[in-house]
Amino acid sequence: MTELLDLTQCEDFFGHCPVHAAHPPRECQLNFFDLSTHTACCALCVAAQPLDTYIQVRRSSYHDVVKVQDISRFADISGVQGYTINSSKVIFLRRRPQPRPPKGAVGASLCTVCSRHLQDVSLFCSLQCKLDAAAGVKHVSLRALAAPAAGHTHSSGSSGGGAPGTPSHLAQSQRAVADAFNPASDSDGMADFHGPAAKRRKGCPHRAPSE
Secondary structure (H helix, E strand, O other): OHHHHHHHHOOOOOOEOOOOOOOOOOOOEOOEEEOOOOEEEOHHHHHHOOOOOEEEOEEEOOEEEEEHHHHOOOOOOOOEOOEEEOOEEEEEOOOOOOOOOOOOOOOOEEOOOOOOEEOOOOOEOOHHHHHHHHOOOOOOOHHHHHHHHHHHHHHHHHOOOOOOOOHHHHHHHHHHHHHHOOHHHHHHHHHOOOOOOOOOOOOOOOOOOOO
16 A cells, blocks of 8 residues: 555656666656655666566656556556546546536546546546545545646746646646737737837827917
8 A cells, every 4th residue: 555655646757767867868767666665767677677566657648647457466446537548548646636627518427535527437536536535535625736736837937937838838828829819908008109110000090280
């Protein structure tokens, strides 16, 4: 149980392995988890010690997933919602923030811990929720979970951070495009601009100065 908790709480995935830092980044990417040492490792670490304690972690929609056939060798994942991605059945390691209820048709059931809508009749949206239920956790608010993430996104954006391709980066890009095509919000500032490149508004008559 402890190693599974460490698996869901590990934040080192998809970084660079410090042991094999001299190798190309793609070869030393931390996309494995060693259940015996409770640490993330890379494919070179696995090749050096081919034990049966490694599980590969994959990425889907900015979230960490594991194949059902891989994790089922080490844990009972019954009741966890599975998803088919690239012809493989996977489960999410951690619950995902949900700032607002989904639109359209609701799922067949709700996660018993965080109340996320699920596609099938299942009990948990992720391995983390199943482990929390076993530990006695009754309810976790996805909206409260999304609030700190939103604050973090704002602070990172103000300092120039935020990796391109992340959901927060895409949201900022969409807002920038919307502002570019909706100049009404800047109309007051443009009214006071009288530089050489300023254009006269249509419909405003131009009269000669009175004598």
